[in-house]
Amino acid sequence: MEETGGNRIPAIGIPRALLYYRYGTLWEHFFRALDVPVILSPLSSRGILDIGARLAPDEGCISLKMFIGHVEALIGKCERIFIPRYSNYGYTDLFCTRYEGIYDQARNIFHTSGQRFITCNIDVMNGSPEPKAFEQLGVELGFSERESRQAWKEAAGALEQEQRANDRLQKELAGKPGMKVLLAGHSYVLSDPYLGKPIRDYLEAAGAVILRTDALDPITSRKASARFSPTCRWLVSEEVVGGVMLWKEKVDGIILVSAFPCGPDSMTNELLIRRIKGVPVLPLILDIQSGMAGIETRIESFLDIIRFQKGEMV
Numbered sequence: 079m080e081e082t083g084g085n086r087i088p089a090i091g092i093p094r095a096l097l098y099y100r101y102g103t104l105w106e107h108f109f110r111a112l113d114v115p116v117i118l119s120p121l122s123s124r125g126i127l128d129i130g131a132r133l134a135p136d137e138g139c140i141s142l143k144m145f146i147g148h149v150e151a152l153i154g155k156c157e158r159i160f161i162p163r164y165s166n167y168g169y170t171d172l173f174c175t176r177y178e179g180i181y182d183q184a185r186n187i188f189h190t191s192g193q194r195f196i197t198c199n200i201d202v203m204n205g206s207p208e209p210k211a212f213e214q215l216g217v218e219l220g221f222s223e224r225e226s227r228q229a230w231k232e233a234a235g236a237l238e239q240e241q242r243a244n245d246r247l248q249k250e251l252a253g254k255p256g257m258k259v260l261l262a263g264h265s266y267v268l269s270d271p272y273l274g275k276p277i278r279d280y281l282e283a284a285g286a287v288i289l290r291t292d293a294l295d296p297i298t299s300r301k302a303s304a305r306f307s308p309t310c311r312w313l314v315s316e317e318v319v320g321g322v323m324l325w326k327e328k329v330d331g332i333i334l335v336s337a338f339p340c341g342p343d344s345m346t347n348e349l350l351i352r353r354i355k356g357v358p359v360l361p362l363i364l365d366i367q368s369g370m371a372g373i374e375t376r377i378e379s380f381l382d383i384i385r386f387q388k389g390e391m392v
């Protein structure tokens with residue numbers, strides 16, 4: 079087990095999966111501002127997914143299975159594993175219920191390992207907004223309310239800066255010449271080195287400029303989503319839908335990337351496929367068995383359709 083080497087608290091482990099790809103900057107800054115060392119699980123791989131698939135409930139989505147594989151990779155390597163529960167930012171901004179259940183699920187799956195876990199509850203509907211949840215987390219780790227609040231402010235500022243930089247980069251990319259393809263999906267699918275990276279690599283090798291819904295300013299995306307479908311209440315899905323609405327006229331094609339079986343995506347993707355006109359849309363569902371070969375063929379044909387529509391192919 080990794081010790082602190084003079085720090086007040088032993089190392090906290092963070093699984094590099096699921097909401098890490100959305101909030102990792104915030105979490106890491108929070109702990110580092112308190113001088114708490116952080117260990118990340120290794121980058122995703124087939125091996126990590128296989129372990130997760132063996133341990134997680136069969137009905138779980140690939141993202142959940144990958145997450146459980148990452149938790150397993152941290153067992154015995156840190157004093158506590160941090161798994162926050164993200165429930166909601168209010169009545170109209172809900173998170174997928176899997177994010178809410180993963181802390182208890184992981185504790186249950188690894189209950190014989192002796193591993194300790196730590197969480198914080200983001201649940202605005204029950205009086206626990208993010209600043210309060212992180213303040214409580216800091217206090218639980220032995221810091222004062224003031225120290226914890228300060229750490230939260232620094233961490234929230236770092237995340238905001240990152241989001242602004244990502245949004246700026248998307249706008250710069252949109253101005254580049256060449257075929258533009260929008261990848262629409264959850265960050266933990268698009269950014270995952272095993273799940274999303276082969277898709278990005280393939281598109282890049284084919285000369286496409288890649289835009290991403292998860293890199294846009296989330297508030298702007300959610301407003302755009304509300305204009306399209308005011309009843310969608312899953313926060314991350316709202317951002318995917320909003321991102322598509324914002325970019326659909328500026329790109330040559332849209333790829334909807336999902337992890338099988340995803341409840342929120344199955345609804346919003348269906349909606350997008352039916353309602354988006356004038357731009358080719360390719361739904362790609364990644365499952366445990368999917369190898370890149372089948373996916374490459376589908377992306378290749380999709381890019382040919384785009385080239386044909388742009389008059390680059392006859």
Ligand code: SF4
Pocket residue numbers: 139140141142174175176177264337339340341342343
């Ligand atoms: S949103 Fe979909 S992919 Fe993400 S955790 Fe929930 S079910 Fe899985």
